Amino acid sequence: MTLAVERQADDVATIMREVGRRARKASRTLALASREAKDVALVAAGRRLRETEAAVLAANAADVAAAKAAGVAGSFIDRLTLTHARIAAVAEGLETVAGLADPVGETIASWTRPNGLRIDRVRTPLGVVGVIYESRPNVTADAGALCLKAGNAAILRGGADSFRSSAAIHAALVEGLDEAGLPTDAVQLVPTRDRAAVGAMLSGLDGNVDVIVPRGGKGLVARVQQEARVPVFAHLEGNCHVYVAANADLEMARSIVLNAKMRRTGVCGAAETLLVDRAVAASHLGPLIAALIEAGCDVRGDAEAQLADQRVTPATEEDWRTEYLDAIIAVKVVDGIDAAISHVETYGSHHTDAIVTADERLAKKFLAEVDSAIVLHNASTQFADGGEFGFGAEIGIATGRMHARGPVGVEQLTSFNYRVHGTGQTRP
Amino acid sequence: MTLAVERQADDVATIMREVGRRARKASRTLALASREAKDVALVAAGRRLRETEAAVLAANAADVAAAKAAGVAGSFIDRLTLTHARIAAVAEGLETVAGLADPVGETIASWTRPNGLRIDRVRTPLGVVGVIYESRPNVTADAGALCLKAGNAAILRGGADSFRSSAAIHAALVEGLDEAGLPTDAVQLVPTRDRAAVGAMLSGLDGNVDVIVPRGGKGLVARVQQEARVPVFAHLEGNCHVYVAANADLEMARSIVLNAKMRRTGVCGAAETLLVDRAVAASHLGPLIAALIEAGCDVRGDAEAQLADQRVTPATEEDWRTEYLDAIIAVKVVDGIDAAISHVETYGSHHTDAIVTADERLAKKFLAEVDSAIVLHNASTQFADGGEFGFGAEIGIATGRMHARGPVGVEQLTSFNYRVHGTGQTRP
Structure with missing residues (x-):
């Protein structure tokens, strides 16, 4: 296994310009690659990953030791750490992506004009996708595989603390590409930990990056959205x-x-x-709060929630805006569906929101009027996931309205063009 | 007819911030507006435009007189000038858009998961669309109508020289909105000629602009792409x-x-x-050049084209890169389809390219490998037009690969979300 060697960062701009140039070149070949070649590369990469497990674990151990020595938080270490089971899951993920239908070349729509022209709308790759993520080495394989399947070249920039682990996983991807006769530059790992590399990617590398996908926490995504000179699926x-x-x-x-x-x-x-509607608050509010508390959840609520259960602590304005990502929930009684929708639109993040009701009319209104990527009726918000949607795998959930929205799978990593079939038509 | 009065530009930033805020507010109402209301507004706007033709022509005459006094070019004056026939065409255009299917709420895809969840992918508006265009007053109606039909609020900024004409047309749109009971802020014309307004729009107006559509020459589009902090369909x-x-x-x-x-x-x-393939150069090159010259076209060519017809002048490297937009063409003999594709990819702009051949295999290769928004086999490139594609109307032809590509009609001015229908499902 040949590991990417970290390059000295004395000229990050030069290194990154070369990465961009090579990605663009590879993307041209990859756009025209057969499904078979791409799938051979993915399956071979999975096999190589299993075969080189010892080296991957050793690289990861070095990353983890350095991170621990630097005193980072336990949850960070957990995301960074690879195990036999996690490597097996990553390898399986590569095979899952190989098993997905090839989106490239698929005719999405086809119609014939009165003048006899047949117009096909056909899926094409996006080109070069830049993925910027935190120290979760598995993303190297997940993101690289999805980009490859969609016919895109990928430039991957993982968190600096996972550099050795990502390089070890990346080596397996490169060997898979090589085995399939595809350009090894199709999936590049940024060969420096220098943070300036992120800035270079966000600048678009002389037009050689077509879209940036940030995967990570608020700080990372906000920086990317702030600085990117190219489109972002965030x-x-x-x-x-x-x-x-x-x-x-x-x-x-x-x-x-x-x-x-x-x-x-x-x-x-x-x-x-x-949000609990006043119409059912008397019967439902107390039992719902009790169930949450009994399940170990900290409940913060408005005055009525506090009245319904003494264990509820007061919610502040800030709570309605907070993504806890923890066993904490904010609870509020609302006066009817318009108040509920208004609350979601005011404080929500246009990601995923659900209504529970037996009233189809209310459900229809909620699903039509809540402007979120995913809206659900009588189902858990935790279904917000590409796998659960049947996309096979995802690179993230987009909350913007441009191009991709909701789970970003292989199809969302493509564009399209129009192929027009004539018999000599000219325009009058 | 109430004409928008130009506001003093002493505080363009404040004016534009207010425009953005009002557009966002209107977009929420418009997103949920019925097809009927939108179509009533469009038809009424067309009627008002016809009824107020005299006022529109007077406003246009003032614009034209000022532009002539300023000594602008004849082609500019032509695009600026409105006539009875042109106003009638603009009014008809509004009615055409009214007649298009409403894209909003359309279910694009629907599938059911093994757990019984039914997932619908449904078209939704984009939100607020900023349109920046040159002094072609008809764009005020065309762009405003398409945005409205797609459920988006529009912020229109036309060329300063067409301000009075655009305001007169905009007044008809506002009256149509009013008649339909829709918010008149749904289609706003930027109320100042100050160029700083463009910069403000490109900054995104505090997140109140979701996408910018530039319609105009190279200089305008390049500035927009350079400066925009929001997505651009260019x-x-x-x-x-x-x-x-x-x-x-x-x-x-x-x-x-x-x-x-x-x-x-x-x-x-x-x-x-x-581009003429060497395989047919001996028989086709001379006749094609002669036909072009006889039709009044200036032909610049490589050495072989010059040999084929003495009237051909030498083409320079610059010619291969030039969009003449005039009766001039560059002609080159290429060695086979790979050389042709390579030339198109090197010098083209990924807009529209055509192959003429009776060989299906060559056609298939060209259509698959040329990475342009529109590729045609045995048909004229002049079919690159939303109307010719059956889109009813278009706001432009996008050459990017993100979100919209090719003719941008009402469908391309929408996004989508996922509406999930459950019966109590939770995720294991």
Whole structure:
């Protein structure tokens, strides 16, 4: 296994310009690569990853030791750490992506004009995708694989603390590409830890980056959105709501609220605020709060929530805006569906919001009027996930309205063009 | 008719911030407006435009007189000038857009997951669209209508020389909105000629502009792409090619080349370079050049083109890169389809390119490998037009790969979200 060697950062701009140039060149070949070649590369990369597990674990151990010595937080170490099981999951992920349909070349629409011209709208790659992520080495494989499958060249820039681990995983991807006869520059790992490399990517590398995908916390995404001179598929945060509306079945509401909040509290689709309609507050508010507290959740609420259960502490204005990513929820009683929608639109992040009700009319209104990437009726917000949507894998959940919205899978990493078939037509 | 009065530019930033705030507010109402209300507004605007023709022509006469006094070019005056026929065409355009299907709320895709969740992907508006255009007053109505139909609020900023004309047309749009009970802020005309207003729009007006559409020449579009802090649907230029390949029928080639170049030379889909394959050069090159020259076209060519016809002047490297928008064409002989594709990729602008051949294999390769928004087989490049594609109307032709590509009609001015229908599902 040949590991990428960290290059000295004395001229990051020069290094990055070369990375961009090579990515653009590789992207031209990759755009025309067969499904078979791309899948061979992905499967071979998975095999190489399993074969080189010892080296990957050793590289990761060095990263983890350095991070611990630097005194970083436990949750950070957890995300950084690779194990046999995690490497197996990453390798399986590569095979899953290989198994997905190839989006490139798919005819999305086709119609014939009165003059006989047949117009096909056909999926094409985006070109070069820059992925900027934190110290989660698995993203190296996940993001690289999705970009590759969609026919894009990828420039991956992981967190500096995971450099050795990412390089070890990247080596397997490169060997897979090589085995498939594809350009090894199709998936490049930025060969320096210097943070200036991020700035260079955000500048677009002389037009050689077509889109940036940031994967990480608020600080990273905000920086990317602030500085990027190229389009960004970002999800800023997931301040998700569950609205228990009139005619909500209590058992269903309880099960959805508990799942939305507590299944995993650290994911972007976790609920952060519970809105209970006044119409069902008398019967539902107390039991829902009790269920959350019994499940280990800290509940902050408005005056009525505090009245319903003495264990509820007061919520401040700030709570309605907060993505806790923790076992904490804010609870509020709202006067009808318009007040609920208004709350979601005022404080939410346009990520994922759910309504629980047996009233189809209310559900229809909520789903039509809440302007979020994902809106659900009688289902948990934790379904906000590319895998759960059937996309096979995802690179993140986009909350913007441009190009990609919601789970970003292989299809969202493509563009399209129009292919027009004539028989000599000229325009009058 | 109430004309927008130009506001003093002593505080453009304040004025524009208010414009943005009002657009965002209106966009929320417009996003939920019925098809009927939007169509009533468009039809009423068309009627008002016809009714107020005298006032529109008077406002336009004042613009034209001022522009002539300032000594601007004749082609500029032509684009600025309104006539009875042009106003009638603008009014008809409003009615055409009213007749288009409403994209908002359309279910683009729908599938059911193994757990029973039904996922609908539904079209939604983009939000607030900023349109920056030159002194073509008709764009005020065309762009405003498309944005409105797609449920977006529009902020329109036309060229300073067309301010009075644009204001007169805008007044009709506002009256149409008012008649339909829609917020009149749904289509705003920037109330100052100060160029600082453009900069303010490009900054995004505190997050109140979701996308910028520049319509105009190279200078305008380049400035917008350079400065915009929000996504841009731009077409930089149309350096379009016709490639006459092996097995091209001479008659078909002649008809397509003449149409692609000469039907209208000032449109972005006009051909600027003719590539003739060596396989047919002996038989086709001379006749094609002669036909162009006889049609009044100035032909610049490589050595072989010059040999084929003495009237051909030498082409320089610069010619391959030039969008003439005039009766001039550059001609080159290429060695096979790979050389042709390579030329198009090197010098083209990813707008519209065509191949003429009876060989399906060559056509398939060209259409798959040329990375342009529109690629055609045996048809004229001048079909690069939203109307010709069946989109009803367009706001421009996008050459980027993000979100919109090719003709930007009402559908391209929308986003989508996911609406998930459950029966109490929680995620395991």
